[in-house]
Amino acid sequence: MRGTLSWQIMLVALAVLAGIIAHMTAANGGPANIGTALGLLAVSAAAAWALNRQALAKACILFIGAHGTAWLLLSGVSGHEGQAGASFYLALGAAWLLAWRCVTVLSLMKPVSLVARRALGLIIPLIFGAWVLILWEAIVRGAGIPFLLLPPPSAIADRIAASSSVLAADFKQTVLKAVLAGYVMGCGAGFVAAIAADRFVFLRRGLLPIGNMAAALPIIGVAPIMVMWFGFDWPSKAAVVVIMTFFPMLVNTVAGLSASGHMERDLMRTYASGYWPTLFKLRLPAAMPFIFNALKINSTLALIGAIVAEFFGTPVVGMGFRISTEVGRMNIDMVWAEITMAALAGTLFYGALALVERTVTFWHPSIRGG
Amino acid sequence: ADKVVLQLKWVAQGQFAGYFTAKEQGFYEEEGLDVEIRNGGPDIAPEQVIAGGGADVIVTWMAAGLAARDKGVNIVNIAQPFAKSGLQLICPKDGPVQTEADFTGHTLGVWFFGNEYPFYAWMHKLGLATEGGADGVTVLKQSFDVQPLIQKQADCISVMTYNEYWQAIDAGFKPEDLIVFNYTELGNDLLEDGLYVMEDKLKDPAFEDKMVRFVRASMKGWQYAVENPEDAAEAVMEAGGQDENHQQRMVGEVAKLIGDGKLDLVVYERTAKALLDQKIITKEPEGAYTTAITDKAL
Amino acid sequence: MDVSASYKPAPAIPACDGRLANVVEANRLGLTFQTNDGPVQALSNVDLTIGKGEFVSFIGPSGCGKTTLLRVIADLEKPTAGTITINGMTPEQARQKRAYGYVFQAAALLPWRTIADNVALPLEIMGLARQERAERIARTLELVNLAGFEKKYPWQLSGGMQQRASIARALAFDADLLLMDEPFGALDEIVRDHLNQQLLELWARTNKTICFVTHSIPEAVYLSSRIVVMSPRPGRVTDVIETNLPRERPLDIRETPEFLSLAARVREGLKAGHSYED
Amino acid sequence: MDVSASYKPAPAIPACDGRLANVVEANRLGLTFQTNDGPVQALSNVDLTIGKGEFVSFIGPSGCGKTTLLRVIADLEKPTAGTITINGMTPEQARQKRAYGYVFQAAALLPWRTIADNVALPLEIMGLARQERAERIARTLELVNLAGFEKKYPWQLSGGMQQRASIARALAFDADLLLMDEPFGALDEIVRDHLNQQLLELWARTNKTICFVTHSIPEAVYLSSRIVVMSPRPGRVTDVIETNLPRERPLDIRETPEFLSLAARVREGLKAGHSYED
Amino acid sequence: MDSFRSKIIPVTTLLTLLVIGWYAFAVALNGPFQRDLDRRAGEMPGQLEFLMRTWSQPKPTLPAPHQVAQNFYKATVTVKPWSNRSLIYHSWVTLSSTFVGFVFGAGLGILIAVGIVHFTSLDRSLMPWIITSQTIPILAIAPMVVVVFASIGITGLFPKALISTYLSFFPVAVGMVKGLRSPEMMHLDLMRTYNATQPQIFWKLRVPASLPFLFASMKVAVAASLVGAIVAELPTGASAGIGAKLLNGAYYSQTIDIWAALVAGSLVAVLLVAAVGLAGRITDHAMGGRPA
Numbered sequence A: 001m002r003g004t005l006s007w008q009i010m011l012v013a014l015a016v017l018a019g020i021i022a023h024m025t026a027a028n029g030g031p032a033n034i035g036t037a038l039g040l041l042a043v044s045a046a047a048a049w050a051l052n053r054q055a056l057a058k059a060c061i062l063f064i065g066a067h068g069t070a071w072l073l074l075s076g077v078s079g080h081e082g083q084a085g086a087s088f089y090l091a092l093g094a095a096w097l098l099a100w101r102c103v104t105v106l107s108l109m110k111p112v113s114l115v116a117r118r119a120l121g122l123i124i125p126l127i128f129g130a131w132v133l134i135l136w137e138a139i140v141r142g143a144g145i146p147f148l149l150l151p152p153p154s155a156i157a158d159r160i161a162a163s164s165s166v167l168a169a170d171f172k173q174t175v176l177k178a179v180l181a182g183y184v185m186g187c188g189a190g191f192v193a194a195i196a197a198d199r200f201v202f203l204r205r206g207l208l209p210i211g212n213m214a215a216a217l218p219i220i221g222v223a224p225i226m227v228m229w230f231g232f233d234w235p236s237k238a239a240v241v242v243i244m245t246f247f248p249m250l251v252n253t254v255a256g257l258s259a260s261g262h263m264e265r266d267l268m269r270t271y272a273s274g275y276w277p278t279l280f281k282l283r284l285p286a287a288m289p290f291i292f293n294a295l296k297i298n299s300t301l302a303l304i305g306a307i308v309a310e311f312f313g314t315p316v317v318g319m320g321f322r323i324s325t326e327v328g329r330m331n332i333d334m335v336w337a338e339i340t341m342a343a344l345a346g347t348l349f350y351g352a353l354a355l356v357e358r359t360v361t362f363w364h365p366s367i368r369g370g
Numbered sequence B: 001a002d003k004v005v006l007q008l009k010w011v012a013q014g015q016f017a018g019y020f021t022a023k024e025q026g027f028y029e030e031e032g033l034d035v036e037i038r039n040g041g042p043d044i045a046p047e048q049v050i051a052g053g054g055a056d057v058i059v060t061w062m063a064a065g066l067a068a069r070d071k072g073v074n075i076v077n078i079a080q081p082f083a084k085s086g087l088q089l090i091c092p093k094d095g096p097v098q099t100e101a102d103f104t105g106h107t108l109g110v111w112f113f114g115n116e117y118p119f120y121a122w123m124h125k126l127g128l129a130t131e132g133g134a135d136g137v138t139v140l141k142q143s144f145d146v147q148p149l150i151q152k153q154a155d156c157i158s159v160m161t162y163n164e165y166w167q168a169i170d171a172g173f174k175p176e177d178l179i180v181f182n183y184t185e186l187g188n189d190l191l192e193d194g195l196y197v198m199e200d201k202l203k204d205p206a207f208e209d210k211m212v213r214f215v216r217a218s219m220k221g222w223q224y225a226v227e228n229p230e231d232a233a234e235a236v237m238e239a240g241g242q243d244e245n246h247q248q249r250m251v252g253e254v255a256k257l258i259g260d261g262k263l264d265l266v267v268y269e270r271t272a273k274a275l276l277d278q279k280i281i282t283k284e285p286e287g288a289y290t291t292a293i294t295d296k297a298l
Numbered sequence C, D: 001m002d003v004s005a006s007y008k009p010a011p012a013i014p015a016c017d018g019r020l021a022n023v024v025e026a027n028r029l030g031l032t033f034q035t036n037d038g039p040v041q042a043l044s045n046v047d048l049t050i051g052k053g054e055f056v057s058f059i060g061p062s063g064c065g066k067t068t069l070l071r072v073i074a075d076l077e078k079p080t081a082g083t084i085t086i087n088g089m090t091p092e093q094a095r096q097k098r099a100y101g102y103v104f105q106a107a108a109l110l111p112w113r114t115i116a117d118n119v120a121l122p123l124e125i126m127g128l129a130r131q132e133r134a135e136r137i138a139r140t141l142e143l144v145n146l147a148g149f150e151k152k153y154p155w156q157l158s159g160g161m162q163q164r165a166s167i168a169r170a171l172a173f174d175a176d177l178l179l180m181d182e183p184f185g186a187l188d189e190i191v192r193d194h195l196n197q198q199l200l201e202l203w204a205r206t207n208k209t210i211c212f213v214t215h216s217i218p219e220a221v222y223l224s225s226r227i228v229v230m231s232p233r234p235g236r237v238t239d240v241i242e243t244n245l246p247r248e249r250p251l252d253i254r255e256t257p258e259f260l261s262l263a264a265r266v267r268e269g270l271k272a273g274h275s276y277e278d
Numbered sequence E: 001m002d003s004f005r006s007k008i009i010p011v012t013t014l015l016t017l018l019v020i021g022w023y024a025f026a027v028a029l030n031g032p033f034q035r036d037l038d039r040r041a042g043e044m045p046g047q048l049e050f051l052m053r054t055w056s057q058p059k060p061t062l063p064a065p066h067q068v069a070q071n072f073y074k075a076t077v078t079v080k081p082w083s084n085r086s087l088i089y090h091s092w093v094t095l096s097s098t099f100v101g102f103v104f105g106a107g108l109g110i111l112i113a114v115g116i117v118h119f120t121s122l123d124r125s126l127m128p129w130i131i132t133s134q135t136i137p138i139l140a141i142a143p144m145v146v147v148v149f150a151s152i153g154i155t156g157l158f159p160k161a162l163i164s165t166y167l168s169f170f171p172v173a174v175g176m177v178k179g180l181r182s183p184e185m186m187h188l189d190l191m192r193t194y195n196a197t198q199p200q201i202f203w204k205l206r207v208p209a210s211l212p213f214l215f216a217s218m219k220v221a222v223a224a225s226l227v228g229a230i231v232a233e234l235p236t237g238a239s240a241g242i243g244a245k246l247l248n249g250a251y252y253s254q255t256i257d258i259w260a261a262l263v264a265g266s267l268v269a270v271l272l273v274a275a276v277g278l279a280g281r282i283t284d285h286a287m288g289g290r291p292a
């Protein structure tokens, strides 16, 4: 900051120069718009550098420059798939650096208003995510990577739009039925097992090693068995999720239960507080950071578990079913559409958990700041 | 020697005995080829592998091959070792399904991942809906094994004559306990294991020549395997197959399906039509096969 | 300064030696900690009898075993030698009967509870009704001058305020035996005087038995009916001083000759246990 | 008791007002905390100048902002009003120059380090050689009378011993400005006297500047060249008292009339800030 | 070792209960098919004979413990440990890719956590996408990953370890972020007064404070890593490894083989988790290890 030239902008300048040279020397054909894109890059990089002090204006210029370039490049590549040359990638890289600079500028901003802070908290990851997609789209199409290996995001988006009813049915089958039921039961069972192991020394000594064994019962081995036991519909998938989520909850809760301070435990002793009051009033609150750890890890494991479990005997609906079937049918865009749904659902769920965590463990130093 | 990578559709087993035998017996070497055989597995789509450049030639079913071609993976059938289909549907005799007419309202186990096309073609022919309900059939995506039958989760399940059928027998079903719907006998068979390569590579005469030699050696391998099932099973075991007895039996059964390696155009047309009828492929396939290789090789 | 010498020694505290009314009885008590670098003898051969309604102060150099002794009484530490009974029971039984309230040397407040909720903690465990709880919380927070801070969290209070909250918590518990480990260490003189008086008043009113660890000689003399002087390595009792001051003690009793001579005696005992040669 | 009144007031501490030599300069300093239940004004309009080599004590009722003021000086808290400079720099720059050592109100020892390693912590951070570290550790632990406890972990020490370890840690750091927040609160009179003397000696020898929070009026008077009396809600400075006692101070200076009258003046100031009407 | 002895009785008791329950389950699950078989064969076995038969089917739905034990014994003791039939060999194959994957995963997780704790821009932009990355069912697309890697000539240990890494870095990253942020405010203030540099605060304060979180997370991560390795063994066409054993067993309905492989997998898991636990305990001891 402070008046110096940031390394991203310097690299942009270099990339634009190299890009111009590459563009001049390249044979005709290939993606269109590259000249315009290089021009836009040069202008916005210079403007951002000139506008050193006003963070907001600078961020805006960087934002427009980066994404305008991206748009130019992407629209220029259609019809020229697989023909991108050095100038294309240089322009792309430069645009990416501008976006990076934009994110850096944004994350250094400390707005006072709560709304602005929240908005920033959303915009920053969104820019990051947008660039994952832009780079993916540009490289896949620019380099002409076979559709069967990796479809571009635009094709995935088209597919999502075209197959929303199938996606909705699969989502309902896998997430709303199998994952939710399994997650609740698995986390619950892990939690109860941890309490039981904590309550009874005998169980602690016996259960933990056996819990460790369950840890690695690989879904791949368990799923067929669960299908045998619970039928081929969603209950067997929920059972797999239960097994997947049990162990992380067990381990974390056990670790969390010993996280309360010695003096606090002595305090409860002086009240002749029984096991349960001590548990609820002292040890569980102190264990909350650990328990949320497990809930978060499990939220992603549960989804993976349910999807993989659907590879072994399912009715002909469900995200895992669709993924494996459509791979076989060479509809790779459909596979990625399902993956996108899974990612979206998982991220939202995780975000919700993180919010709950913030309110429940507001007292923990990691939340109070540190 | 010229390097060739062959991607199988499934794990090492008698189904691929010809290739393993050709390698084991040195037939490939005699043709000046250095063949690397890559085993497949669940969820490995050979079409994807070849599209990604991970193999020179693949073994796959015609329906899956044509579907992939329809999606823009320009693969071409260069030889068709399996003349007949080994797919069948079996139902326990004491169950509810005795004839095709009994299917309605019952649950049928089907393999997906590109193996479902013959089944859907058949149901299409019978005019049965596959979305469940009283006047259609409920389709179950079946696991690797015959458990759905033992567990009575499905009323009928898919088996290969050379593999799962015998697992059912091993599990305690006697042949007379089972009703068998054989796709070939019912005239519903779609072509199974064939050899496919990328179309544009085939334009290279050197590659074409390599494939000619490859097909020749492979068919020689099949010939040998059919005549010497013990040796063939041994070769399969060598390549990582499991359960020698089972592999021997499998080679024996596979032998009944093997033809001369040339594509039977009548069955090809039928296969293409069945797929087109069900809209699994969107347009009449063109250039999906070539007889040039087999003509030169055999 | 208006020093008056008119106070009479109070009559000996009743039942001080009566077998039945003894609250704490320790015989040749010893405790050795095993540490990574050898055993540490924290208590050795402690004989001690505390009668019902006594106010006993423990004083002694840092590390001499005062906290350890209190912890043994509270059944937070098991003695490795000798015997101890509380109201004729083992410490464990006494603890289970909720025979005492304990104020720790550090505040030990739960960070996820507000001040009011921290004070409510023992009351919830005892199963008191909400109404009764609210009343006790209000009363004890008022007593330690923390009214108005009910809704703050511990980390939002100053060190002294946290310590006062912890005192309020123990007082709200309202047991017959109070074990207090340097409760007023972090408080300024004025608050300290105030709380000293409150404590004395409470003691007089309720006839509680109080074991009180302090580092302040005047505080020990001002509050106690008996002062136990300890010395370190190994921790043992070196002197027991009966104060015999009247139960009613205005603040300026601290300038009477009796008071000063008692203080001097305590100071002597304390010095003897120290390794500083000054 | 041998009370002697022969001490002369010491000459005014040099450079007390000299612009150049000022260590701390605060102007209309204010700090407001935002809490879940409204803002809390911890400091308001504090003007303060501390010259090089001064020993300034802060005294005031619990919760009046003493710790907060020290934290502002130490750049652990940003003031919300007014300005403050340390040696002419911002607190941040001063902190970055390692201008001060800080003793917290609680011991703040790292539980996974032995006592010796805890004292070694700041020295490791400064990058001292092993040899030098070992020497300083031995010296300061000796000073606070903890020799022999080097290998113990904090939880194996008594409360007072932990506090002493934390003092040793700050002394080992050896900065020119010492900020001490009730360092001797958990110590008994004898140790306290001992450490008071040690601190005075250190001060005399090294000409350090010391900011010292205490609750003990005699301690404040005994140690300081100046006493800042604060009062709460909002925290502000109500009185600043120059002690003018000689730099050389035997313990029995505490019984001289000058001393006692200073103490009385501090007590008055303190009382004024309190809400108790007694 | 004392803790080992104190564990023996509870573990064996629970295992015994487990085995008894298992036998009962086996009867319940294998019973119906056995009845079908008997009916088809026209036999009417006695009560005990029926039980025996449910416990000795060649391809049972749920094999009886002794069947698994026999198979396990045969596949570990009676064959050469390095032969293709030995579970020891397959376990070793899986263990090695698990280990590589775990080491990289834990390293990556720690690195990410360190970045997130120290750079707000990373915390803000990277964290949400790390979470998203984990909701991608990698196991579902593991075959595609393996295919993609194979197509650029990378085969063998690397793709398997990659999937293990992908699965195991996340628990470590999440736990470490929490752990690295867990030091007391007062201790952070203390370091500030020393003007400690970020690396100093990191090594002397954040790292020690984070260790309980780290070890709890690593236990989860090592288990996840094993799952990843096993799953990755399926589509590689790998003919070695527990995953390959499971696949072959499943493909040929050899339930007894499947269970024996599962037992082997679980033993490997116990071994790995115990190793992490032991490392945790040693660390705890080195840090003064206050008894709970």
Ligand SMILES: Nc1ncnc2c1ncn2[C@@H]1O[C@H](COP(=O)(O)OP(=O)(O)OP(=O)(O)O)[C@@H](O)[C@H]1O
Pocket: C155, C156, C157, C158, C159, C160, C161, C186, D033, D034, D035, D040, D041, D042, D060, D061, D062, D063, D064, D065, D066, D067, D068, D069, D105, D235
């Ligand atoms: N982090 C915080 N958030 C909100 N309020 C705070 C915080 N820290 C301190 N306060 C408030 O600021 C006021 C002054 O606190 P401070 O710790 O400075 O008092 P103090 O003079 O050191 O008292 P003591 O002698 O008891 O330690 C108190 O009323 C306290 O409640």
Ligand SMILES: Nc1ncnc2c1ncn2[C@@H]1O[C@H](COP(=O)(O)OP(=O)(O)OP(=O)(O)O)[C@@H](O)[C@H]1O
Pocket: C033, C034, C035, C040, C041, C042, C060, C061, C062, C063, C064, C065, C066, C067, C068, C069, C105, C235, D155, D156, D157, D158, D159, D160, D161, D186
């Ligand atoms: N858990 C423990 N493990 C080992 N040693 C301990 C433990 N607790 C206390 N000690 C040792 O026992 C001795 C007495 O400690 P105790 O806490 O009773 O002292 P104290 O009289 O309360 O001192 P202070 O006034 O400083 O609080 C000390 O030497 C201390 O090191």
Ligand SMILES: Cc1ncc(C[n+]2csc(CCO)c2C)c(N)n1
Pocket: B009, B010, B015, B042, B043, B111, B112, B113, B115, B142, B143, B144, B145, B160, B193
């Ligand atoms: C997921 C899955 N797909 C296919 C089969 C069966 N199968 C194995 S080999 C083969 C012929 C292909 O060459 C078929 C259909 C299965 N058991 N599971």
Ligand SMILES: [Mg+2]
Pocket: C066, C067, C068, C105, C181, D158, D159, D160
């Ligand atoms: Mg103590």
Ligand SMILES: [Mg+2]
Pocket: C158, C159, C160, D066, D067, D068, D105, D181
């Ligand atoms: Mg304070």
